Amino acid sequence: LAKTTQPISMDSYEGQEVNITCSHNNIATNDYITWYQQFPSQGPRFIIQGYKTKVTNEVASLFIPADRKSSTLSLPRVSLSDTAVYYCLVASYKGSSASKIIFGSGTRLSIRP
Amino acid sequence: NAGVTQTPKFRVLKTGQSMTLLCAQDMNHEYMYWYRQDPGMGLRLIHYSVGEGTTAKGEVPDGYNVSRLKKQNFLLGLESAAPSQTSVYFCASSPVAGKTDTQYFGPGTRLTVL
Numbered sequence: 001l002a003k004t005t006q007p008i009s010m011d012s013y014e015g016q017e018v019n020i021t022c023s024h025n026n027i028a029t030n031d032y033i034t035w036y037q038q039f040p041s042q043g044p045r046f047i048i049q050g051y052k053t054k055v056t057n058e059v060a061s062l063f064i065p066a067d068r069k070s071s072t073l074s075l076p077r078v079s080l081s082d083t084a085v086y087y088c089l090v091a092s093y094k095g096s097s098a099s100k101i102i103f104g105s106g107t108r109l110s111i112r113p
Numbered sequence: 114n115a116g117v118t119q120t121p122k123f124r125v126l127k128t129g130q131s132m133t134l135l136c137a138q139d140m141n142h143e144y145m146y147w148y149r150q151d152p153g154m155g156l157r158l159i160h161y162s163v164g165e166g167t168t169a170k171g172e173v174p175d176g177y178n179v180s181r182l183k184k185q186n187f188l189l190g191l192e193s194a195a196p197s198q199t200s201v202y203f204c205a206s207s208p209v210a211g212k213t214d215t216q217y218f219g220p221g222t223r224l225t226v227l
Contacts, residue, residue, distance in 0.1 A: 042220065042221070043203045043205070043219055043220060043221055044156065044203075044216075044218050045218070046215045046216065046217070049215065087156075101171075102157075102172065103148075103155035103157070104155045105153075105154060105155045
């Protein structure tokens with residue numbers, strides 16, 4: 001069961017790059033790493049997912065080292081609207097493995113003008 | 114295409130009362146999930162379903178029951194509500210094909226048990 005550890009909170013300023021690191025020492029071979037974003041009073045929203053090395057989409061980048069025991073979500077040039085809670089998940093999802101999905105407490109990111 | 118919808122949005126119950134929360138998705142997804150989120154906390158998985166007619170327990174299943182009679186609907190029931198079940202409940206669905214998965218969440222149901 002891959003438990004994740006993230007910083008409780010982070011602060012940054014508009015226009016800066018923000019990197020949030022997640023530790024998952026017990027990640028299994030079949031596990032993928034997924035990041036979600038949650039605004040107050042809303043359900044989480046998928047940001048990015050990866051297995052190894054680097055993944056990039058229009059919103060963020062995900063860096064995963066070779067040992068896969070950690071991952072870093074990178075948000076380029078953040079704005080005030082990026083203020084939210086960010087969750088790192090590690091799971092394989094298939095069949096009974098879906099029962100092992102754990103969101104954790106997430107990282108509360110605050111962006112200032 | 115409404116995505117994932119939840120009914121009701123808010124509900125107040127007295128201890129011992131029962132109720133059913135409805136989740137509906139129009140994306141033809143196989144997997145559906147029910148989570149609860151307590152103030153300042155992350156989401157915890159209550160029950161999930163890997164297809165029509167199937168259900169399975171998640172991390173915190175006690176005090177809840179679920180049913181998936183139709184592929185597009187996933188119902189969460191509280192038979193005898195307790196104050197400890199005061200929370201925000203989120204439903205999610207995912208297509209699940211192959212090894213990976215992306216969950217799509219509903220807007221949540223805020224439940225208060227007095």
